[in-house]
Amino acid sequence: MSRYKGSDFLRSVTLLVGGTAVAQLLMVLLLPVLTRLYSPQDFSTLSVYLGLLSIFSVVATLRFELAIPLPADNEDAANILALGLVCSAVTALLVALVLYLCSAELANWLGAPELSRYFWILPIGILLSGAYSSFQFWMGRRQNFRAVAKTKMQQAFFAGAVQLTYGWFSGGALGLILGQTINNGAGAMGLVWQSLRSDARLLSSIRPARMKQMFGAYSRFPKYSTLEALCNNASIQIPVIMIAGLAIGPEAGFLLLAMQIMQAPVSLIGSAVSQVYISKAPEKLREGQLPGFTQDTLKGIVQLGVLPLVIGGVCSPYLFSFIFGESWERTGEIVVYMIPWIAMQLLASPVSMVLHTTNNQPLAMGLQLFGVVVRVGAVAIASVIAPLQLTEIYAATGFLFYFVYLLVVLKVAGVAPSAFFGRNRIILLSVLVIYLAQFMFMLIGPVV
Structure with a gap:
């Protein structure tokens, strides 16, 4: 290089x-504490939840976030951003409907029956992950890498605080799961706020007709x-x-x-x-x-x-x-x-x-x-x-x-x-x- x-x-x-190094360092420093507050079985339950979250989150936007850097026109890119957000919301709603109908059966089939009590968090996590991914690529297009680095640190801080607090006072896999969800939430909210401050004019150009046009183009x-x-x-x-x-x-x-x-x-x-x-x-x-x-x-x-x-x-x-x-x-x-x-x-x-x-x-x-x-x-x-x-x-x-x-x-x-x-x-x-x-x-x- x-x-x-x-x-x-x-x-x-x-x-x-x-920014990522600070976030990773914080999480690594917390892990020796978390492994003493939570059992290997709690981490095993978390692994199943994270598997489902990762599978659904990565397709929630229909991958439109990858197209955000490509158009020459910033207004076209803003409408692609909106496409990613809408697709994430629809995916989260569909997952919520399925879980409402058969959460217990799904948890038993996955070999983690205790997970049925925590499934209500999954659609929230999917929505936040899709929003964070979309706005992360938007910030990359706008060359605002400083904002992305800042959210990495925010994510680590809020996730670690939740997992430590819950593990200290209560314990159980729910604390680990909530921490992971808030991890995405803190980053998404930070990038949304920064985008509204710096790119309000471009974001105001979002229109359903243009979103439809971008859907066809990409x-x-x-x-x-x-x-x-x-x-x-x-x-x-x-x-x-x-x-x-x-x-x-x-x-x-x-x-x-x-x-x-x-x-x-x-x-x-x-x-x-x-x-x-x-x-x-x-x-x-x-x-x-x-x-x-x-x-x-x-x-x-x-x-x-x-x-x-x-x-x-x-x-x-x-x-x-x-x-x-x-x-x-x-x-x-x-x-x-x-x-x-x-x-x-x-x-x-x-x-x-x-x-x-x-x-x-x-x-x-x-x-x-x-x-x-x-x-x-x-x-x-x-x-x-x-x-x-x-x-x-x-x-x-x-x-x-x-x-x-x-x-x-x-x-x-x-x-x-x-x-x-x-x-x-x-x-x-x-x-x-x-x-x-x-x-x-x-x-x-x-x-x-």
């Missing part, structure tokens, strides 16, 4: 990373990107829900904590780079600079994300019992299995936006369908032939999926895989040696 030193790209990424997003996003989240969340129902003990709770720790680099670096990448990629494509831009972006991710991820991850078996409590030792082992998966995700996810920039939504959808088949299918088969290794197999399929995804994205961006791996060979070989050494030691010798 040295080519962009002093550029708007690097400043924007740094600003978003800074119909490829609901046609292709919605199913793509649904498959992407389903490939991640459905196996977690299956593990919660099939595994012995609170395995899904251990897995959720591992995912929260390991997804921090993806949120910290990947999400920030992704948001800025998609805001700059259309211009780079028009100028014929997309391959070099993608190469430099990936090199920065390797240096700033993959190397620290692997070094920190291999230490987890030695640290988790001390940091989170003796009952969470299993989480440290899961983290080691997840390192290849998260490293590939950290590389592929930010630059995967090139598929939308180049109008390759059908290809993106096909990739995500592949992910669902591989990841859900592998866990389903493992539940029969290797029921004690569900989590390990789930982690392995994550690596396989994102490795294939990265190769496809490189091809679309015009980057030769050999050029990418050759340019980063020293760091990639170093992290491979570090990881394999720890992995083999964990398999053949006890962790002390």
Whole structure:
């Protein structure tokens, strides 16, 4: 990323990373307290709720938020923003209706009967997530990354306050679930307020007729990107829900904590780079600079994300019992299995936006369908032939999926895989040696 030193790209990424870093640091610092206030079973219940929330939230807007950066006219973009908000409200209402009719049956089918008492929160969470995602892309278009960074910190503060307070005085999964919902709410309200202050004139241009026109102009997003996003989240969340129902003990709770720790680099670096990448990629494509831009972006991710991820991850078996409590030792082992998966995700996810920039939504959808088949299918088969290794197999399929995804994205961006791996060979070989050494030691010798 040295080519962009002093550029708007690097400043924007740094600003978003800074805001996200403060938020992630706060949540990580709170986790050792939360694991002592809440049980692994509470986290297991949370994992099922978050799985459902993630699956519905990512399709609530029909993916119109991805189209917000694309029009040349800001008023067109404002009407696309309105489309995303309306679709989110309709999705939340439909989910609320279904839950009103059969919440108990659904909770029993998911293997989490206690969740039926908390289902009333799910439609609220879907609406807030859709609103936050839409306004986040709107702020990216308006180059107001400072507002997005600020909401990241607001989210972490309010979510942590609710979870700590509820856990201290009452306990139970409801505190964790409410915290996650307020997390999205604080961010959405902050971006709405900022948008009304700075972009009131543009937002006043929203009209039903123009929204209909934008729906037709960008119909490829609901046609292709919605199913793509649904498959992407389903490939991640459905196996977690299956593990919660099939595994012995609170395995899904251990897995959720591992995912929260390991997804921090993806949120910290990947999400920030992704948001800025998609805001700059259309211009780079028009100028014929997309391959070099993608190469430099990936090199920065390797240096700033993959190397620290692997070094920190291999230490987890030695640290988790001390940091989170003796009952969470299993989480440290899961983290080691997840390192290849998260490293590939950290590389592929930010630059995967090139598929939308180049109008390759059908290809993106096909990739995500592949992910669902591989990841859900592998866990389903493992539940029969290797029921004690569900989590390990789930982690392995994550690596396989994102490795294939990265190769496809490189091809679309015009980057030769050999050029990418050759340019980063020293760091990639170093992290491979570090990881394999720890992995083999964990398999053949006890962790002390």
